[in-house]
Amino acid sequence: MINEEYKKMLEGKSVIRQLSEFATARGKEIGYENVFDYSLGNPSVPVPEKFTEVMIELLKTKSSMELHGYSPSLGITSVKNKIAESLNKRFGMNYTGNHIFPTTGAAGAVAHALRCVTKPGDEVLTFAPYFPEYNLYVNMTGAKLKLVPANTEDFQINFEKLEEMLNENVTALLINTPNNPSGAVYNSKTLAQLSELLNSKQKEYGHDIFIVSDEPYREIVFAGVEAPYVSKFYDNTLSCYSYSKSLSLPGERIGYVAANPRCTDAELISAICGQISRGIGHNCPPSIIQLAVSEVLDQTSDMSVYETNMNLLYNELTGLGFSCVKPGGTFYIFPKALEEDAVSFCQKALKYDLVLVPSDSFGIQGYFRMAYCIDTEKVERSLDALRRFVKENY
Amino acid sequence: MINEEYKKMLEGKSVIRQLSEFATARGKEIGYENVFDYSLGNPSVPVPEKFTEVMIELLKTKSSMELHGYSPSLGITSVKNKIAESLNKRFGMNYTGNHIFPTTGAAGAVAHALRCVTKPGDEVLTFAPYFPEYNLYVNMTGAKLKLVPANTEDFQINFEKLEEMLNENVTALLINTPNNPSGAVYNSKTLAQLSELLNSKQKEYGHDIFIVSDEPYREIVFAGVEAPYVSKFYDNTLSCYSYSKSLSLPGERIGYVAANPRCTDAELISAICGQISRGIGHNCPPSIIQLAVSEVLDQTSDMSVYETNMNLLYNELTGLGFSCVKPGGTFYIFPKALEEDAVSFCQKALKYDLVLVPSDSFGIQGYFRMAYCIDTEKVERSLDALRRFVKENY
Numbered sequence A, B: 001m002i003n004e005e006y007k008k009m010l011e012g013k014s015v016i017r018q019l020s021e022f023a024t025a026r027g028k029e030i031g032y033e034n035v036f037d038y039s040l041g042n043p044s045v046p047v048p049e050k051f052t053e054v055m056i057e058l059l060k061t062k063s064s065m066e067l068h069g070y071s072p073s074l075g076i077t078s079v080k081n082k083i084a085e086s087l088n089k090r091f092g093m094n095y096t097g098n099h100i101f102p103t104t105g106a107a108g109a110v111a112h113a114l115r116c117v118t119k120p121g122d123e124v125l126t127f128a129p130y131f132p133e134y135n136l137y138v139n140m141t142g143a144k145l146k147l148v149p150a151n152t153e154d155f156q157i158n159f160e161k162l163e164e165m166l167n168e169n170v171t172a173l174l175i176n177t178p179n180n181p182s183g184a185v186y187n188s189k190t191l192a193q194l195s196e197l198l199n200s201k202q203k204e205y206g207h208d209i210f211i212v213s214d215e216p217y218r219e220i221v222f223a224g225v226e227a228p229y230v231s232k233f234y235d236n237t238l239s240c241y242s243y244s245k246s247l248s249l250p251g252e253r254i255g256y257v258a259a260n261p262r263c264t265d266a267e268l269i270s271a272i273c274g275q276i277s278r279g280i281g282h283n284c285p286p287s288i289i290q291l292a293v294s295e296v297l298d299q300t301s302d303m304s305v306y307e308t309n310m311n312l313l314y315n316e317l318t319g320l321g322f323s324c325v326k327p328g329g330t331f332y333i334f335p336k337a338l339e340e341d342a343v344s345f346c347q348k349a350l351k352y353d354l355v356l357v358p359s360d361s362f363g364i365q366g367y368f369r370m371a372y373c374i375d376t377e378k379v380e381r382s383l384d385a386l387r388r389f390v391k392e393n394y
Helices: A004-009 A016-031 A049-061 A064-070 A075-093 A107-116 A135-143 A159-165 A188-205 A269-280 A288-293 A304-319 A342-350 A377-394 B006-009 B015-030 B049-061 B064-068 B077-091 B104-119 B133-141 B158-164 B188-205 B271-282 B287-293 B304-319 B343-348 B376-394
Strands: A100-103 A122-126 A144-148 A170-176 A210-214 A237-242 A255-259 A368-371 B100-103 B123-127 B146-148 B170-178 B210-214 B237-242 B255-259 B366-369
Touching: A004 B271, A049 A288, A049 B049, A064 A288, A075 A100, A075 A255, A075 A288, A100 A107, A107 A135, A107 A170, A107 A210, A107 A237, A107 A255, A107 A269, A107 B271, A122 A159, A135 A144, A135 B271, A144 A159, A159 A188, A159 A368, A170 A188, A255 A269, A269 B006, A269 B104, A269 B133, A342 A368, A342 A377, B049 B287, B064 B287, B077 B100, B077 B104, B077 B255, B077 B287, B100 B104, B100 B271, B104 B133, B104 B170, B104 B210, B104 B237, B104 B255, B104 B271, B123 B158, B133 B146, B146 B158, B158 B188, B170 B188, B255 B271, B304 B376, B343 B366, B343 B376
Parallel strands: A122 A144, A122 A170, A170 A210, A210 A237, B123 B146, B123 B170, B170 B210, B210 B237
Antiparallel strands: A100 A255, A237 A255, B100 B255, B237 B255
């Protein structure tokens, strides 16, 4: 029989999807270049040329079996070793290939990591504003996602609320830095304080509390911003990464879980992920993509456009009187709306062909998200619409 | 805290993996070419050249965003349409792209399909001998896998036992034709009888009973063997396919679920799979692989070697007095061992560098599996070892 629980999930309409559909439909009327579509976080810059070269080289030179044969169930050893080396060099860690489990992007990484360190009924805490897909990742494990209210001053952690919400049932915290949707990057002070708090709570409760650290935007950090590596601060950390943003290949579904070598059962995490993977039929990211990415680990796409766009928008928005925390990274900005009801605010913006996402689905009211992974030229043209929208409505 | 349930799964040693490790280790001593390794079902023939050409062409001509951008969450529309067309043409079905959900191989397909049509506590029936990974796919959904004993005469369905085991809690049957490990292909009579039985039981119980049909070997069928399309016989069928075997690219993780257009909620199956996928972080097979495979849908690798190998082995085995059902397809053969204890039988064979897999993990005792997806030249060399093994031990 059709599973009713999954069937019911179809009824929930995604606001972001609805907005994106509006943008597409409107684009057919007036030309998509005239719709200022800030709804979707789809990287807008090309993959590094080297990636394409490596792919073609692999296809031309490797035997079919080497290239397209089954990857070992825990990932290709040479690929995992290279990822470990790269992380060690960049962040002063001590990973070996055994601590790395390749996944289908950060989504796969977070879903695997959560299953690894929770059991049904456990509580997982995350922080507003947050990526709404977290609800699905956590619900599907049988654990419960609880939302720690935002620190709206700078979108670092609201420690007062976090301490109130920590209890014996919490076995994992799911954090996301640089953050979607706020653009905030947790600084060393935040991470040190978080580590100290969790270490003391682990002792108090007599059990592990893991940080599942969702880091797909790790490489998109703006000038002068410190972006410390979460796992350096706290042993029980599973770092979840994706090459979707740094190499602009979200469709190829490639990322990993990296288990801190000092975490509980560090040597088993990858093997446990392998068991989870077997059960859901995931069985490793595609071989050729694993092999190709391992040749360009320390490259990124040219992501300077994101910082250019951020500065344009930040300056315009604050000039227009918006209250806005300046993003430290990502390709999102998260200003306060000019009325309490962000949904109504974003509805009005649509009349100016400005597609903004109200903050309600990110777990906080009264804000909106702009995903500025679009051409700078379009950002520039949107500023006039933004000015007219504000002037005529507020 | 580390999930103890998954951790415990690490204790179970896979017999196949142990045998494969033996083969590798022994290969280091005497040269792998001298180990007659019949343990693993890894395709041994190259991908069609056209696949490689298409991949290179895509990389050279498509824009980065077209090629590597996010696939729609239910798969790339043009790819799904082409798969539907190809199935309609070959099997006289009426699929549209909406009935197709691209997955990471047949493993992903079966795992998604099972979640779609069962809920925790339901019973799923499968037939001995069976692929042991089914335990994981079913257990992870919370349903229970029950094993219908084999029909050892021809490895078609044991209907007497099936009728005994059908009850109100059964919501799905998981079948695999052509079958791993037996090589049997269900004929029209079997499928018609199965359909009739299930239709009557659906009426009796007042609920759907789905067939989840695992078909990765659909294209490997030998001369003169009828291989009817399961979904033609029974409306509530979800066909689960993989290109791993037909195109020899198991590492690229590409397959699909095809929902029979006449099944219950046919228009929703793909969308429900999409919800399941979000929760496990799977989010579609890689874009470039979807696009490339869609250009070679009706091609296969040159798989004649499998039939050549099958005939060599079948003739030798029956000549040596083995009782053996002649495989209709796949690259497996499943003879009766020459002693009751198949584990002991296969242990003795190792002394002749013959790596055979005892049947116990396939849900039946006293048989062994040979995966003959290896070079014919090696099969030929192995025959002498086989003869010596039998002569000196039985």
